[in-house]
Amino acid sequence: MPEKREPFLRVTWTDPVTGRKGYVVIDRLIDGIAGGGTRMRAGLTMEEVERLARTMSIKNGAVRLPSGGAKGGVDIDPHDPEARALLTRFVRAMRPLLETWWATAEDMGTTQELLNEVFQEVGMRASVEASLNHSGDADAALARLAKGLSTKVGGIGMGDLVGGYGVAAAAAAAVAHRGGRLTGMRASVQGFGAMGGSTARYLNEQGVKVVAIADVKGTVANPDGLDVERLLATRTALGDIERAELGSSDRQLEREAWLAADAEILVPAAVADAITDQNAGEVRASFVVEAANIPTTEAAQAALRDRGVTVVPDFVANGGTNAWFWWVLLGRVDPAPEPSFAMISETISRTVRDLLSISDREGVTPRQAAEKVAEANLDELEREFAVAT
Ligand SMILES: NC(=O)c1ccc[n+]([C@@H]2O[C@H](COP(=O)([O-])OP(=O)(O)OC[C@H]3O[C@@H](n4cnc5c(N)ncnc54)[C@H](O)[C@@H]3O)[C@@H](O)[C@H]2O)c1
Numbered sequence: 001m002p003e004k005r006e007p008f009l010r011v012t013w014t015d016p017v018t019g020r021k022g023y024v025v026i027d028r029l030i031d032g033i034a035g036g037g038t039r040m041r042a043g044l045t046m047e048e049v050e051r052l053a054r055t056m057s058i059k060n061g062a063v064r065l066p067s068g069g070a071k072g073g074v075d076i077d078p079h080d081p082e083a084r085a086l087l088t089r090f091v092r093a094m095r096p097l098l099e100t101w102w103a104t105a106e107d108m109g110t111t112q113e114l115l116n117e118v119f120q121e122v123g124m125r126a127s128v129e130a131s132l133n134h135s136g137d138a139d140a141a142l143a144r145l146a147k148g149l150s151t152k153v154g155g156i157g158m159g160d161l162v163g164g165y166g167v168a169a170a171a172a173a174a175v176a177h178r179g180g181r182l183t184g185m186r187a188s189v190q191g192f193g194a195m196g197g198s199t200a201r202y203l204n205e206q207g208v209k210v211v212a213i214a215d216v217k218g219t220v221a222n223p224d225g226l227d228v229e230r231l232l233a234t235r236t237a238l239g240d241i242e243r244a245e246l247g248s249s250d251r252q253l254e255r256e257a258w259l260a261a262d263a264e265i266l267v268p269a270a271v272a273d274a275i276t277d278q279n280a281g282e283v284r285a286s287f288v289v290e291a292a293n294i295p296t297t298e299a300a301q302a303a304l305r306d307r308g309v310t311v312v313p314d315f316v317a318n319g320g321t322n323a324w325f326w327w328v329l330l331g332r333v334d335p336a337p338e339p340s341f342a343m344i345s346e347t348i349s350r351t352v353r354d355l356l357s358i359s360d361r362e363g364v365t366p367r368q369a370a371e372k373v374a375e376a377n378l379d380e381l382e383r384e385f386a387v388a389t
Contacts, residue, residue, distance in 0.1 A: 164198020
């Protein structure tokens with residue numbers, strides 16, 4: 001782990017009504033701003049908030065987001081009848097931070113709907129008020145985001161495409177780093193929602209045969225490649241595959257069959273802990289590209305590494321969505337598909353190349369290497385913005 005640095009700011013708040021505590025940690029500011037969720041949990045501590053704020057910096061740094069990491073929260077059970085009123089008092093008290101340095105969103109124990117209501121109640125436009133103010137022109141920032149979100153490519157909105165575009169770019173960079181080419185390879189994907197669906201599309205577009213896809217009901221497979229676009233056009237809003245649309249040579253297998261599919265690339269894009277030390281031995285792929293959050297347990301990562309399988313960590317591979325929202329809001333990319341995809345591809349490919357070089361050279365896991373790259377990116381961004389301002 002890189003040397004420990006003190007966070008930029010720690011705030012402890014005591015609710016005047018209940019005596020309960022609330023916390024905010026801004027791990028670091030990049031260009032005067034930081035982002036991270038607001039959680040509600042009985043037993044929340046300053047230590048937990050500080051660790052999560054740090055993790056947010058690393059996640060942001062990995063995809064070169066022009067924002068540091070932060071986190072906040074209140075120590076109360078979200079089901080407590082007092083919870084909503086307490087959250088409102090907390091937001092009111094933190095308003096000076098929320099208007100300037102700290103852009104927040106839903107997190108454990110809160111929903112974006114709840115935050116939207118509470119922020120409106122205290123007279124603020126959005127939980128990302130800080131980034132709206134930071135953009136220089138809040139109306140223009142919101143208009144850019146609306147434009148981006150309303151743009152569709154092949155029937156799917158950009159908000160549901162940018163994530164998978166990044167995952168496919170991560171796969172291409174990892175394969176190239178090992179001296180191979182995506183074209184002609186085969187992939188198996190768990191999940192056919194926003195992430196799984198778009199990853200399958202963009203792998204397919206790069207000449208990869210998608211030979212297996214799992215949804216919550218089971219795996220569909222075809223060693224010659226599934227018709228991804230047909231399945232995308234007919235899937236349900238929840239990402240369920242329409243079985244009636246399967247081709248005559250497609251097969252229906254049990255739900256976990258995706259894991260052991262005969263494919264070079266495995267993309268877990270559904271649930272956490274999908275690959276464990278119990279089932280890692282069944283993996284036949286040489287690359288695991290994590291589209292879901294924490295889909296590979298630590299023990300499984302170690303087991304796969306010992307077998308020479310490259311695991312591209314979630315916070316790099318799946319960082320395209322978060323990065324794109326921020327870039328668009330801050331006016332750092334045109335929300336149209338071409339420039340957006342180009343920026344995601346360039347950013348994620350570069351990070352994957354760098355992290356795999358460090359992993360090879362220093363014998364650390366790709367995840368540990370990614371943390372190093374993220375730190376270096378944050379330092380570079382900090383310097384870039386120090387010069388620019
Ligand atoms: N949407 C994003 O932009 C984004 C960004 C970063 C990370 N993630 C992470 O990616 C994962 C998927 O998110 P999403 O937005 O694509 O979700 P989603 O709800 O759009 O789709 C989920 C898909 O997974 C399938 N699924 C659920 N349980 C399953 C199981 N046990 N086995 C096989 N398939 C199963 C569903 O049928 C569906 O096809 C989550 O871990 C999420 O946190 C999403």
